[in-house]
Amino acid sequence: xxxxxxxxxxxxxxxxxxxxxxxxxxxxxxxxxxxxxxxxxxxxxxxxxxxxxxxxxxxxxxxxxxxxxxxxxxxxxxxxxxxxxxxxxxxxxxxxxxxxxxxxxxxxxxxxxxxxxxxxxxxxxxxxxxxxxxxxxxxxxxxxxxxxxxxxxxxxxxxxxxxxxxxxxxxxxxxxxxxxxxxxxxxxxxxxxxxxxxxxxxxxxxxxxxxxxxxxxxxxxxxxxxxxxxxxxxxxxxxxxxxxxxxxxxxx
Amino acid sequence: xxxxxxxxxxxxxxxxxxxxxxxxxxxxxxxxxxxxxxxxxxxxxxxxxxxxxxxxxxxxxxxxxxxxxxxxxxxxxxxxxxxxxxxxxxxxxxxxxxxxxxxxxxxxxxxxxxxxxxxxxxxxxxxxxxxxxxxxxxxxxxxxxxxxxxxxxxxxxxxxxxxxxxxxxxxxxxxxxxxxxxxxxxxxxxxxxxxxxxxxxxxxxxxxxxxxxxxxxxxxxxxxxxxxxxxxxxxxxxxxxxxxxxxxxxxxxxxxxxxxxxxxxxxxxxxxxxxxxxxxxxxxxxxxxxxxxxxxxxxxxxxxxxxxxxxxxxxxxxxxxxxxxxxxxxxxxxxxxxxxxxxxxxxxxxxxxxxxxxxxxxxxxxxxxxxxxxxxxxxxxxxxxxxxxxxxxxxxxxxxxxxxxxxxxxxxxxxxxxxxxxxxxxxxxxxxxxxxxxxxxxxxxxxxxxxxxxxxxxxxxxxxxxxxxxxxxxxxxxxxxxxxxxxxxxxxxxxxxxxxxxxxxxxxxxxxxxxxxxxxxxxxxxxxxxxxxxxxxxxxxxxxxxxxxxx
Ligand SMILES: Nc1ncnc2c1ncn2[C@@H]1O[C@H](COP(=O)(O)OP(=O)(O)OP(=O)(O)O)[C@@H](O)[C@H]1O
Ligand SMILES: [Mg+2]
Numbered sequence: 055x056x057x058x059x060x061x062x063x064x065x066x067x068x069x070x071x072x073x074x075x076x077x078x079x080x081x082x083x084x085x086x087x088x089x090x091x092x093x094x095x096x097x098x099x100x101x102x103x104x105x106x107x108x109x110x111x112x113x114x115x116x117x118x119x120x121x122x123x124x125x126x127x128x129x130x131x132x133x134x135x136x137x138x139x140x141x142x143x144x145x146x147x148x149x150x151x152x153x154x155x156x157x158x159x160x161x162x163x164x165x166x167x168x169x170x171x172x173x174x175x176x177x178x179x180x181x182x183x184x185x186x187x188x189x190x191x192x193x194x195x196x197x198x199x200x201x202x203x204x205x206x207x208x209x210x211x212x213x214x215x216x217x218x219x220x221x222x223x224x225x226x227x228x229x230x231x232x233x234x235x236x237x238x239x240x241x242x243x244x245x246x247x248x249x250x251x252x253x254x255x256x257x258x259x260x261x262x263x264x265x266x267x268x269x270x271x272x273x274x275x276x277x278x279x280x281x282x283x284x285x286x287x288x289x290x291x292x293x294x295x296x297x298x299x300x301x302x303x304x305x306x
Numbered sequence: 307x308x309x310x311x312x313x314x315x316x317x318x319x320x321x322x323x324x325x326x327x328x329x330x331x332x333x334x335x336x337x338x339x340x341x342x343x344x345x346x347x348x349x350x351x352x353x354x355x356x357x358x359x360x361x362x363x364x365x366x367x368x369x370x371x372x373x374x375x376x377x378x379x380x381x382x383x384x385x386x387x388x389x390x391x392x393x394x395x396x397x398x399x400x401x402x403x404x405x406x407x408x409x410x411x412x413x414x415x416x417x418x419x420x421x422x423x424x425x426x427x428x429x430x431x432x433x434x435x436x437x438x439x440x441x442x443x444x445x446x447x448x449x450x451x452x453x454x455x456x457x458x459x460x461x462x463x464x465x466x467x468x469x470x471x472x473x474x475x476x477x478x479x480x481x482x483x484x485x486x487x488x489x490x491x492x493x494x495x496x497x498x499x500x501x502x503x504x505x506x507x508x509x510x511x512x513x514x515x516x517x518x519x520x521x522x523x524x525x526x527x528x529x530x531x532x533x534x535x536x537x538x539x540x541x542x543x544x545x546x547x548x549x550x551x552x553x554x555x556x557x558x559x560x561x562x563x564x565x566x567x568x569x570x571x572x573x574x575x576x577x578x579x580x581x582x583x584x585x586x587x588x589x590x591x592x593x594x595x596x597x598x599x600x601x602x603x604x605x606x607x608x609x610x611x612x613x614x615x616x617x618x619x620x621x622x623x624x625x626x627x628x629x630x631x632x633x634x635x636x637x638x639x640x641x642x643x644x645x646x647x648x649x650x651x652x653x654x655x656x657x658x659x660x661x662x663x664x665x666x667x668x669x670x671x672x673x674x675x676x677x678x679x680x681x682x683x684x685x686x687x688x689x690x691x692x693x694x695x696x697x698x699x700x701x702x703x704x705x706x707x708x709x710x711x712x713x714x715x716x717x718x719x720x721x722x723x724x725x726x727x728x729x730x731x732x733x734x735x736x737x738x739x740x741x742x743x744x745x746x747x748x749x750x751x752x753x754x755x756x757x758x759x760x761x762x763x764x765x766x767x768x769x770x771x772x773x774x775x776x777x778x779x780x781x782x783x784x785x786x787x788x789x790x791x792x793x794x795x796x797x798x799x800x801x802x803x804x805x806x807x808x809x810x811x812x813x814x815x816x817x818x819x820x821x822x823x824x825x826x827x828x829x830x831x832x833x834x835x836x837x838x839x840x841x842x843x844x845x846x847x848x849x850x851x852x853x854x855x856x857x
Binding site: 101102103104105122123124125126127131133135136137138139140141142146150151153154155156159182198 | 617618619621622623625626629630633634684685686687689690691692693694695696697847848849851852855
């Protein structure tokens with residue numbers, strides 16, 4: 055996957071300012087950065103959900119904006135902040151998405167059953183998605199993204215709100231999936247998770263890539279990815295506790 | 307209110323400066339003013355709209371004031387003022403359903419986290435509601451009404467009270483309805499009731515229509531008197547009724563009417579407080595009502611009629627669209643309103659003897675509106691659709707599926723309404739002609755609807771009762787009204803043919819030709835419209851997604 059000169063501004067605010075990124079295939083790639091760094095914006099532009107002001111994105115040799123048919127068939131997406139068709143039940147949602155993707159009906163139903171089982175959603179499959187909890191929504195979104203067996207998977211904060219058991223399951227599913235040669239790109243705020251899962255990391259801050267490369271390279275001398283991250287985004291010295299001395303202690 | 311949900315929040319004793327002693331009312335009024343100002347600062351378009359409406363409304367209010375003052379001494383002054391005020395009350399009750407933007411600045415559910423007791427909160431919100439164009443207009447109307455009916459010092463004294471009471475009743479009515487409606491649309495149970503609200507609006511509109519017709523037929527204000535005799539007992543008009551009663555010297559009646567107004571105000575405030583408390587303590591009752599697995603299982607399996615749908619994208623889309631008509635509260639109430647108006651206008655008019663068979667076209671016209679802003683109805687879930695459209699061909703299949711879902715309901719319905727109307731009027735000779743016109747109109751609506759769905763998409767907010775976000779009001783108007791004008795123009799050939807066949811000698815024998823011709827013309831328009839809309843949709847996916855994600 056290649057990204058070249060990607061640029062997006064919202065009014066005055068430049069959300070992403072000229073990103074160049076080359077990601078290897080078959081890897082587990084983590085995209086990290088502070089809030090508002092532009093991770094969601096970048097992933098939306100890469101997956102064709104948001105039109106960039108400038109720049110090109112190429113996935114598996116196809117340009118996202120010039121050859122959308124080839125790209126969209128090959129990728130799966132779990133966006134952040136966008137709804138699902140919430141008035142469908144979990145199973146109906148999977149069946150709808152799979153059929154829209156052009157997977158034959160019987161195959162969709164088979165895969166949906168397996169995914170619902172693995173993700174521990176079988177008990178809630180006939181509930182409307184509008185009644186799902188945050189973590190359940192993430193899981194059904196993930197199932198919908200996996201349903202057509204994409205080559206590249208883009209996940210925006212897939213572990214947010216997911217319980218530890220399901221997180222472990224999702225990790226297992228994703229690890230098996232990358233082992234078979236597929237690529238996963240995901241954004242996260244949990245450094246330990248990124249450190250243990252990913253073999254390639256890109257750090258974003260203020261709309262730019264601060265560092266990217268194999269995990270060990272980005273971590274460099276620092277004892278952990280957490281430390282390296284804090285140094286990279288320039289927040290090493292900032293600490294709580296200097297102000298806010300009124301906080302706590304029971305007074306008003 | 308016995309349970310106050312927020313009392314346990316502050317652990318510390320509420321000493322000086324505690325939440326109990328905060329002067330809430332001025333605070334909330336100032337909050338509203340700054341929200342209003344910021345909203346206007348945000349966009350020049352909104353500023354222009356706001357200022358224009360302010361000027362227009364003020365002008366209208368002044369004219370009305372002058373008119374009412376001129377009416378002083380007229381024999382019908384009391385009836386007219388009472389009726390005007392009753393209409394005003396109706397307007398306040400209905401306004402939040404249509405133009406919730408009127409008081410969007412203060413959404414009480416935003417204050418949920420603050421430790422506020424319901425009573426002071428209601429008082430403060432009521433005061434804040436008095437700031438705005440609507441209350442100003444109502445104030446002018448009330449003052450004008452009092453001047454027009456009050457005779458004597460006592461009457462004017464009561465008039466002051468009447469103005470205050472009338473204004474408060476109007477504002478409280480709007481807030482109570484808005485709060486109740488919010489609850490209605492956010493709770494899952496409410497989706498069935500939402501249908502009801504659509505019906506009420508449709509029937510109410512029809513009654514106003516009949517009233518106006520009656521008045522026009524009678525050619526004078528005399529028929530108003532019996533209506534006004536009833537309405538003068540209904541708040542907020544009862545307040546003006548009281549002023550009139552004092553002028554005539556019947557103090558007992560005046561006291562009763564004033565009491566009635568005060569009771570109405572108290573009742574509305576209590577209702578509002580109750581809804582507000584429930585909104586703030588149980589904002590999401592929807593998750594409580596878990597689905598019945600067995601029932602869903604039956605509905606969920608693609609059994610029965612679903613199996614008849616074509617395989618592939620079109621069938622999938624049809625199935626999803628039809629499910630949404632039934633399950634999504636916004637979509638459902640829009641459909642219910644369309645279905646109700648579509649049958650009420652032609653059939654009621656036929657029953658009244660004022661109808662014409664051509665009114666039957668209303669059914670297809672009203673239902674055709676549902677084709678507009680197709681993607682806005684998806685909300686930001688449209689990304690699922692966007693991810694799976696990679697060519698104009700996919701977009702065409704998507705649009706065809708949506709049009710087909712609409713036709714599955716609309717075609718039989720429009721046919722039924724047309725047959726019913728012709729039966730009521732006994733004008734069987736006209737049936738083929740009207741059916742042909744109906745189909746042509748439906749085709750034109752589908753074509754323009756598909757095109758404007760791609761070209762002018764806008765968000766339909768899911769929370770609350772709004773149908774358009776403030777920033778997109780312009781787009782929504784272009785989409786719907788521009789689309790309807792275009793649809794009317796497109797169906798002009800069919801209308802012209804109908805007129806020509808009716809006026810030309812011997813044309814009536816050939817009028818049946820309009821049925822196949824109209825149907826074919828409508829079908830051709832639909833096919834063409836979808837074909838034109840598909841490449842636009844495919845090319846504008848990110849823009850459409852952005853436009854429909856603002857809800
Ligand atoms: N639709 C929009 N309109 C205006 N500004 C936007 C929009 N979307 C994002 N932004 C701005 O762009 C910047 C980047 O946002 P983005 O959502 O990509 O951040 P993020 O890295 O995903 O943050 P987080 O970790 O909090 O999810 C932010 O400053 C945000 O305010
Ligand atoms: Mg984000």
